[in-house]
Amino acid sequence: MSAFxxxxxxxxxxxxxxxxxxxxxxxxxxKILFLILRDGTGIMQCVMAKNNVAPxxxxxxxxxxxxxxxxxxxxxRAEARAAGGHEMDVTGLEVVQAVADYPxxxxxxxxxxxxxxxxxxxxxxxxHAVIRIRHAIxxxxxxxxxxxxxxxxxxxxxxxxxxxxxxxxxxxQYFDDKAYLTQSGQLYNEATAMAFGKVYCxxxxxxxxxxxxxxxxxxxWMIEPEMAWATLDDVxxxxxxxxxxxxxxxxxxxxxxxKVLERDTSKLENVRAPFPRLAYDDAARMLEGKGTEFxxxxxxxxxxxxxxxxxxxxxxxVHRYPAAVKAFYMETDPADPGKxxxxxxxxxxxxxxxxxxxxxxxxLDKLQARIREHGLPEAAFQWYxxxxxxxxxxxxxxxxxxxxxxxxxxxxxxxxxxxxxxRMLYKIYP
RNA sequence: UCCUGAGUAGCUCAAUCGGCAGAGCAGCCGGCUGUUAACCGGCGGGUUGUAGGUUCAAGUCCUACCUCAGGAGCCA
Numbered sequence: 001m002s003a004f005x006x007x008x009x010x011x012x013x014x015x016x017x018x019x020x021x022x023x024x025x026x027x028x029x030x031k032i033l034f035l036i037l038r039d040g041t042g043i044m045q046c047v048m049a050k051n052n053v054a055p056x057x058x059x060x061x062x063x064x065x066x067x068x069x070x071x072x073x074x075x076x077r078a079e080a081r082a083a084g085g086h087e088m089d090v091t092g093l094e095v096v097q098a099v100a101d102y103p104x105x106x107x108x109x110x111x112x113x114x115x116x117x118x119x120x121x122x123x124x125x126x127x128h129a130v131i132r133i134r135h136a137i138x139x140x141x142x143x144x145x146x147x148x149x150x151x152x153x154x155x156x157x158x159x160x161x162x163x164x165x166x167x168x169x170x171x172x173q174y175f176d177d178k179a180y181l182t183q184s185g186q187l188y189n190e191a192t193a194m195a196f197g198k199v200y201c202x203x204x205x206x207x208x209x210x211x212x213x214x215x216x217x218x219x220x221w222m223i224e225p226e227m228a229w230a231t232l233d234d235v236x237x238x239x240x241x242x243x244x245x246x247x248x249x250x251x252x253x254x255x256x257x258x259k260v261l262e263r264d265t266s267k268l269e270n271v272r273a274p275f276p277r278l279a280y281d282d283a284a285r286m287l288e289g290k291g292t293e294f295x296x297x298x299x300x301x302x303x304x305x306x307x308x309x310x311x312x313x314x315x316x317x318v319h320r321y322p323a324a325v326k327a328f329y330m331e332t333d334p335a336d337p338g339k340x341x342x343x344x345x346x347x348x349x350x351x352x353x354x355x356x357x358x359x360x361x362x363x364l365d366k367l368q369a370r371i372r373e374h375g376l377p378e379a380a381f382q383w384y385x386x387x388x389x390x391x392x393x394x395x396x397x398x399x400x401x402x403x404x405x406x407x408x409x410x411x412x413x414x415x416x417x418x419x420x421x422x423r424m425l426y427k428i429y430p
Numbered sequence: 431u432c433c434u435g436a437g438u439a440g441c442u443c444a445a446u447c448g449g450c451a452g453a454g455c456a457g458c459c460g461g462c463u464g465u466u467a468a469c470c471g472g473c474g475g476g477u478u479g480u481a482g483g484u485u486c487a488a489g490u491c492c493u494a495c496c497u498c499a500g501g502a503g504c505c506a
Contacts, residue, residue: 027465027469028462029462029464030463031463032462032464033463049463081464081466082466100457101456101457102456103440103441105441105456106467107456107467108443109441110442110498112498168504183505184506209503210504211504212500212501212502213501216504216505301502301503344506353505353506355506403506427498
């Protein structure tokens with residue numbers, strides 16, 4: 001009986017249960033009171049008839065404000081008229097705390113107000129659905145890699161050097177030294193892949209880019225698998241199977257939440273491997289005459305990504321970008337030395353890049369030359385170069401940004417809703 | 431960092447050419463035994479983001495600043 005939660009109400013039909021939760025909404029019709037409670041697992045309508053409870057209990061229930069914490073006792077009943085399919089006939093009520101003036105009301109609010117009250121906004125139905133889908137996505141990521149021979153080896157958050165010299169790092173004091181917050185676990189992944197074969201890391205990453213768009217956070221979570229003895233083709237195959245598994249798992253286990261979000265799930269049903277593969281040169285050709293500012297040889301902008309992906313009903317894998325626009329550790333294409341053996345997976349419906357990865361440069365001399373060309377401090381990379389001195393081999397992997405994946409699967413306008421407490425440009429409260 | 435837009439009641443927004451500061455929701459009081467953002471009647475609620483300026487008169491026009499939102503670049 002103590003195990004009752006709203007989510008499992010179907011198992012408790014015709015039983016008297018105790019529900020601990022919060023007052024989500026209330027409607028009244030004279031001598032009958034509809035208390036809509038939430039308990040973290042769902043929402044349930046609790047019906048209190050005036051002649052079923054003591055007069056003071058009824059009066060108390062009429063007076064308490066939204067988000068009052070309550071312990072309600074009553075009998076569970078299947079009821080088609082109630083959202084969720086079940087409701088409770090209330091016989092007992094204990095008010096743990098009567099709340100007045102809960103800031104978030106039933107009518108519409110602006111984004112600024114809701115973000116200022118993010119700690120309370122999380123209680124709302126939409127936000128609840130998003131965070132539960134996020135959880136399902138993370139579980140699917142781990143399950144897939146765990147079931148396919150990958151070992152979780154987490155990488156450090158404090159790092160002494162930049163992974164990619166171009167992006168901005170958050171600098172922090174490390175006793176008498178400076179340290180930076182990680183922006184990728186990839187270089188360390190390469191070390192652990194040489195020790196364990198197939199590995200992944202999963203954790204927060206930090207980018208001090210002054211980006212102010214619907215696709216950027218200063219702090220975001222990234223899952224990064226890395227495989228020894230892998231080519232670009234292996235990396236692409238992993239990426240499409242990985243994403244297919246995640247989408248299938250979410251469709252399978254989070255239907256209710258997708259419904260709350262009014263997500264068009266037909267667009268997600270198509271997401272099955274294999275994904276179309278598009279060479280950079282072909283993608284660039286698709287952009288010709290589309291009126292973008294894209295110039296051949298450069299990277300794609302957000303609108304370019306949308307233009308490329310809109311011709312496909314599932315994610316598209318764009319590979320072999322010009323080496324000049326990619327990071328120093330990318331392996332070059334033996335068939336075209338100007339190109340890097342890399343891949344970006346572009347999500348459909350304009351959600352853009354969710355995965356970036358590729359095959360890593362395996363040769364010691366070439367890697368040393370590349371580090372010099374990029375003006376990176378060679379001394380800091382000695383441990384990384386050791387990986388090429390002692391048993392180098394073809395290897396590769398990718399990183400997937402969890403928040404972009406959540407935004408895509410949930411069909412969200414803005415990435416700020418994909419994490420409980422988003423860190424955004426100049427905004428770090430609450 | 432750059433470009434654009436917005437700051438008016440607790441919240442979401444009105445306010446015509448510069449001429450008495452308004453509505454819905456929330457709150458409070460009352461009504462209703464099946465409501466679905468319930469509904470119906472009544473009441474209270476304002477230093478119009480901040481600081482200057484123009485004017486008989488500024489929410490409205492001008493200047494600066496602050497905050498927020500949208501977009502760009504960069505990226506996942």
